[in-house]
Amino acid sequence: MNTTTTKNPLAQVKEMVQSCIQCGTCTASCPNAFAMDHTPRKLWRMVQADNADAVFKSKTFILCSSCYYCTLRCPRGLPLTRAMGLLTQMAQVQNPEPFKQSHRFYQEFIQSVRRHGRVNEIEFMSLFFLSMKNPILPFKYASLGIKLLQKKKVSIPNPNIWKKDQNGLEKIFNKVRELEEQS
Amino acid sequence: MKYFYYPGCSLEGTAKEYHISTTSLMKALGAELIEIESWSCCGASAAESVSDLLSYVLPARNLAIAEKMSAETSETLDILVPCSACYLNLKKVTEDIKTNLQLLDTINTVLKEDNLELKNKLQVRHLLDILVNDMDINFFKTEVKHFFEDFSVAPYYGCQCLRPYHVFDNPEKPKSMEPLILATGATIHTWEMGPKCCGASHMSTKPEVGQTLVGNILKSARGADMIITVCPMCQMNLEAFQKKISQACNESFNMTILYLPQFMGMAMGLSEKDIRLDLNLSITKKFKTKYLTMTSKPVMLMTASA
Incomplete structure (x- = not known):
């Protein structure tokens, strides 16, 4: 975004949580805090202290399920859910290895949207499994997949809808990339 | 009542019955839904983790198409969205560009490539908001054919139709579904779990966490005959993993x-093809029997106690 972001990867998030008073309302409101290595309150302190290494080693932000309780209740009105989302986005660049699976998952999802406008579950899950090169992974999802297939609850892309609009969406994706490379 | 309709990807696949029952119900209530032409994915939770700009542009494209349809017909209609995650993604755009004009400008630079422009003229509304605020509850009461008198219903709201935007219900203690449930003759299961989180995608990515959250919800629903949801993700998490969660x-x-x-x-006595209970993943035998006994009773004119 700007030059400070490239110097300190946490700059953007730090600005968001700058006025955190460490009251812990976020932690007390978080349904996933029990499973986190650092509580949300502590994570904001680490961000304020520019402790990027520790922040990106933490599993806290990937445990955010975007329930927005912390955002709703924060007495300082800070956009905490959004801050968690940004950390997840950055972590894939800063510390890629542990986030490989979710990164591939989201990439294949978005590529499927790019091709069809809408999510095609069968295609994107197949490509996700292929890209992970892990023969056991598909079995984790098998029981749900079978239930859904039996009920024909999987979407089939409609080529008639996408013939005329595909180019427009492709142009949108290209423009987004162009603008992001400029900034 | 007339609305633009944004179904979202889930409603074409895993939540087909939500799409079918929403359109059937709205028709039975006398509302007209106009589907947004060639709508595309709202970005779900994937766009945000791939690109910030994309997470605004993908929902914005759909809003801009709806605005174009609105301009062509000179009708300003609200956009009805049944999926809470799509609702929030679309709503977030309309809220953020109110104050961030630079963002609106960037979005429009991108949308121009598809000959679209966003002016922020239409309201994004959740299905529940529309049922609570636009539907005449007295009309619904007169249309009720089968009274769920011996049924206890646990209303489950989930997160994203309530938070962060405080629109049609109390985000901490929601009650908006209660008049609708009472109008059918059913009673409300008293519980605290209505606005609590189902864990969203944790169920596939971090199952032990997701199972704990959903386990707490299911435990608290004990004694109810059913849980009612308004989101495909919540529905899937509550219905598809009950065996696994029971073991855990x-x-x-x-x-x-x-x-x-x-x-x-x-x-309302809509037909099976209008509600497609056969597509749900968790309907218990006990519930089926109770429902069949209820519907086989002769339809009588009764006034709901609500």
Whole structure:
């Protein structure tokens, strides 16, 4: 975004949580805090202290399920859910290895949207499994997949809808990339 | 009542019955839905983790198409969205560009490539908001054919139709579904779990965490005949993993989970093809028997106690 972001990867998030008073309302409101290595309150302190290494080693932000309780209740009105989302986005660049699976998952999802406008579950899950090169992974999802297939609850892309609009969406994706490379 | 309709990807696949029952219910209530032409994915939770700009542009494209349709017909209609995650993604755009004009400018630079422009003229509204605020509850009461008198219903709201935007209900203690449930003759299961989180995608990525959250919800629903949902993600999490969660929590969960428009459609006596209970993943035998006994009773004119 700007030059400070490239110097300190946490700059953007730090600005968001700058006025955190460490009251812990976020932690007390978080349904996933029990499973986190650092509580949300502590994570904001680490961000304020520019402790990027520790922040990106933490599993806290990937445990955010975007329930927005912390955002709703924060007495300082800070956009905490959004801050968690940004950390997840950055972590894939800063510390890629542990986030490989979710990164591939989201990439294949978005590529499927790019091709069809809408999510095609069968295609994107197949490509996700292929890209992970892990023969056991598909079995984790098998029981749900079978239930859904039996009920024909999987979407089939409609080529008639996408013939005329595909180019427009492709142009949108290209423009987004162009603008992001400029900034 | 007339709306633009944004179904979203789930409603074409895993939540087909939500799409079918929503359109059937709205038709039965006399509302007209105009689907947004060639709508595309709202970005779900994937766009945000791939690109910030994309997470605004993908929903914005759909809003801009709706605005174009609105301009062509000179009708300003609200956009009805049944999926809470799509609702929030679309709503977030309309809220953020109110104050961030630079963002609006960037979005429009991108949309121009598709000959679209966003002016922020239409309201994004959740299905529940529309049922609570636009539908005439007295009309619904007169349309109720099957009274769920011996049924106890646990209303489950989930997160994203309530938070962060405080629109149609109390984000901490929601009650908006209650008049709709009472109108069918059913009683409300008293619980605290209505606005609590189902864990969203944790169920696939971090199952032990997701199972704990959903386990707490199912435990608290004990004694109810069904849980009613208004989101495809919540529905899936509550209905598809009950066996696994039972094993993990050393409990035995067997709970009927229905979408709100399915439940309302059942009360109105809509046909099976209009509500498609056969597509749900968790409808218990006990519930089926109780429902069949209820519907086989002769339809009588009764006034709901609500």
